[in-house]
Amino acid sequence: MHDLYLAAQQAGELKDGLQSIGAGIAYGAAAIGPGIGIGLVVGSAIESMARQPEMQGTIRTTMFLGIAFTEALALFGFVLFFLAKS
């Protein structure tokens, strides 16, 4: 009887642990693409600012827009992290 109780407890702990691992992997995977994407956006923005400094204001606004759209994917992953954990 005691063994059975222990086994049940361990199963619960196993479930918790696996949930945490899954949430961690989900968020990590969701952050890969946006990381590359934001790098590309900012890199191109800096390059074009260096080429045409007089367009700086417009480029910066567009850069923030690009970052915001790209970043949204990573943030969905962040929300998913909390959903998967609970």
Add this chain to the structure above:
Amino acid sequence: MLAAFTFPPIDELFRWQDLAFGDTPFAINKTSLLMMISVALILIIFIGGSRRMKLIPSRLQNVLEMTYEFIDRGITRDVIGADATRFTPFLGSLFLFILFLNVWEVIPFIQFPPTARFGVPLYLALQTYAIYWYVALRHQGFKYLTGHLFLPGVPWPMYFLLAPIELLQIVVVRPFSLAVRLLANMMAGHILLTALALLTAYALENAPIIAIGPFALNVGVTAFEILVGFLQAYIFTLLTAVYIGDSLHPEH
């Protein structure tokens, strides 16, 4: 040694007790109290500051004029167009409200951004959603929908794929991503600051020398969070302006 460190449940960082009028729809907790204080602060600063305007501005008037200029020129005119100055009051109050709410994150002894509760950004996003649909239906009518669903210059079989995606984009993804972006940024910042502060406190009790690491990191991250709070307020307002501009003028 540090392995014994446990992080408290997430709820403890975001759930607050009712301070007054508990169990009624008007219950006040830390989140709503901070929102009220923010609104009062904005009103006091702006109405008080613009009471006696001079040709040669004082320091406060200078700051207020710069804020107005930043929103009117940097956001309204540049993003929507010169014919849209009637949206400046809305965009300005949106920007200031979110900025003040975000900055509570780093004010000592308060250290909680109300925008880290989903209700606040969700409400703001739904407000934006209602406004851009209203403007779209009023200025473009049904053409807004068809212009979005059937982008010009695309071979027609692609419409079977693109039209549903575009519909989902303007109906669901836009307001949802607007709300989640603000929420997740502020929530992540709050959790990060709490984790570093707890780590510092824990290290101080057990091994005071290594407490320097998390403490220095905490100071740095606090400065970074001020930047993030400003940037998120700016991005929220900017995207609102982009969506309104998209509703006001047909696709270029």
